[in-house]
Amino acid sequence: MGMSAKPPQRTRGTERSHAPRDAARTLRVTHDTRYRYAARVEAAQHQARLRPLETSSQRVLEFALEIEPAPEEIAMGTDSFGNQRTSFALHQPHEELFVRSRSVVCVSASALTGGKQGEPPPAIGTPVPGRASTWEAVREALAYRAGRPYDPASEFVFASPYAACHPDLAGYAAKSFTAGRALGLAAWELMRRIHADFAYTPNSTDVNTTALDALILRRGVCQDFAHVMIGAMRSLGLAARYVSGYLLTRPPPGQPRLIGADASHAWVEVYDPAWPENGGWLQLDPTNDRAPGNDYVTLSIGRDYADVTPLRGVIRGGGADQELSVGVTVEPLDGG
Missing domain, CATH: 2.60.40.2250 (Immunoglobulin-like)
Incomplete structure (x- = not known):
């Protein structure tokens, strides 16, 4: 067979x-x-x-x-x-x-991030108490402790086939995740850095390329961009998951085309229990340097590509x- x-x-x-x-x-x-x-x-x-x-x-x-x-x-x-x-x-x-x-x-788009591209929107750039946590607080809350109530998001802290937890990925994330920083703001900056540091290069990787492979290559496609961001956050003890879906195919006349139309696309959700939307999961697209809007259709979620083929x-x-x-x-x- x-x-x-x-x-x-x-x-x-x-x-x-x-x-x-x-x-x-x-x-x-x-x-x-x-x-x-x-x-x-x-x-x-x-x-x-x-x-x-x-x-x-x-x-x-x-x-x-x-x-x-x-x-x-x-x-x-x-x-x-x-x-x-x-x-x-x-x-x-x-x-x-x-x-x-x-x-x-x-x-419907997020009311707080709604398709935003570039600099973070106010809900992320100027965190409000009760709607944002420091990344260290989230890491501590997700760490296993005997007798602690189970948080389903903790399942997305661990390594998976395409997104290992590795010191090199943690080192790449560390520049954004500085001491005491709000998790959403740090994740937004990490998204922007991946978009800037990695070349979108079709056929430079394949379906077997891992986050660590892509980190070394500094190129790939949306699957690779998502895996790098997921692996980097998990390597710091944070929860991140893979989202597969679709993007609107044809932009109106004169509007730029985003990467990923005419095919399935991939982006990331990162977890802060204080984030007031989507059960604490904030959606970010490192391939297109933006938060998904009402031009994105969510197909499946999982630990990485292997779960959502x-x-x-x-x-x-x-x-x-x-x-x-x-x-x-x-x-x-x-x-x-």
């Missing part, structure tokens, strides 16, 4: 829109994945994470999944991170697999080579 290839990381992208950054907007997402095999596949088992998440700022209005050839077995479920998961089996011989997901999603599986047959093509289109339905 061979492992089917993971869809490649998408390039940067998002768009700026006519709609206000803090307004709710409705977006339609079409995500196509096609495998062409060098030889006939006799049987296959696949798992898809292609249904966007339901969150406090995102509602899924419609979702449909098309699979060709039609699977003999299909099951829906939820993984340990709350992501919607579809498992399906193909027992008939086939030389091609096509999976299309269609979603209509209503997205949109489509993966095991096949019997198929030959040594596979041709993979992936296409994503995100378009506004409300005139934005």
Whole structure:
């Protein structure tokens, strides 16, 4: 049996829109994945994470999944991170697999960060008592102590396959995480430093590149930018998690295009229990040097890319080579 290839990381992208950054907007997402095999596949088992998440700022209005050839077995479920998961089996011989997901999603931006790019917004740049913690206080709160109440965010403090805890990553983060600094402000600066220090270079890395690899290379794609930021924060004892999703595909005329459209994208959530939105999780996108807005659609969350791969599986047959093509289109339905 061979492992089917993971869809490649998408390039940067998002768009700026006519709609206000803090307004709710409705977006339609079409995500196509096609495998062409060098030889006939006799049987296959696949798992898809292609249904966007339901969150406090995102509602899924419609979702449909098309699979060709039609699977003999299909099951829906939820993984340990709350992501919607579809498992399906193909027992008939086939030389091609096509999976299309269609979603209509209503997205609202954060009221405090709402698509902000560049210098931090007031909620982060000028922390208010009760809405921000020092990073040392959060690290202490997440550290294991016998008898201490369990905080689910502590699961995202530990190393994972792509985001190790390592002194080199801690050293890179340390310039931003100075003594007594608010966690959100330090994380915002770390985001900006990664954006400035790392070159966005498609094909310079692959799906197996780790945060430590990317730190050495100082280049990569959105997956790598996210892994570096996650690994750097975890190496200081802080909680950070990986977010996969989509960006609006086409910017309005005259507006710059963000990195990551026409593909799935990746960004980061960092945890401060005092942060008043999203259960304490602050979203940051080091690839585009900004906080996500209503032009981002959240697909899945996890420790790193391994937890959120949109489509993966095991096949019997198929030959040594596979041709993979992936296409994503995100378009506004409300005139934005």
